[in-house]
Amino acid sequence: MKRYWLMKSEPSEVSVDDALKARGQTVAWVGVRNYQARNFMRDAMQVGDGVLFYHSSCAEPGVVGVAEVASTPYPDDTQFDAKSKYFDAKATQENPRWMMVDVRVLEKTRLLPLAELRAQEALEDMLILKRGNRLSITPVTAEEWRCIDRLLHK
DNA sequence: GCCAACGTTGGC
DNA sequence: GCCAACGTTGGC
Secondary structure, three states: OOOEEEEEEOOOOOOHHHHHHOHHHEEEOOOOOOHHHHHHHHHHOOOOOEEEEEEOOOOOOEEEEEEEEOOOOEEOHHHHOOOOOOOOOOOOOOOOOOEEOEEEEEEEEEEEEHHHHHOOHHHOOOHHHOOOOOOOEEEEOHHHHHHHHHHHHO
């Protein structure tokens, strides 16, 4: 069963344009340091799952592209790199703590802003719109996906 | 296991 | 820069 996800990225780190220009058209989703988000990548994602590419912590937060999961999970090497801001002293090669997947952007869309998402009755239960939600990776239902797909292409 | 303190996220 | 909300840490 194909599943759907929303993945946040700060455009100052990796924008949808950066991801499109990436060599091989896939980007490794480095830097996730939250257990729930890691578990989604490690335990639930399948190659081919749909991904909404979301820009966060920026002037115009919102969905900016459609992507897909492009790899099975594997260790995020930045956890072993003492010079990386994602370094984790408690992680070892034998026992990696942080996993990630590769993501391939299939399409850069128009910017679908947060306010427009909030205006949709069909999206009222969407996790990203819940008060106080900060999870960088959240599951999206098939219904939510269809609704957003329509909005992106209208 | 509790919980206060602290750090981070992220919209505004 | 502000601040609400949440996750993590660490002393007990």
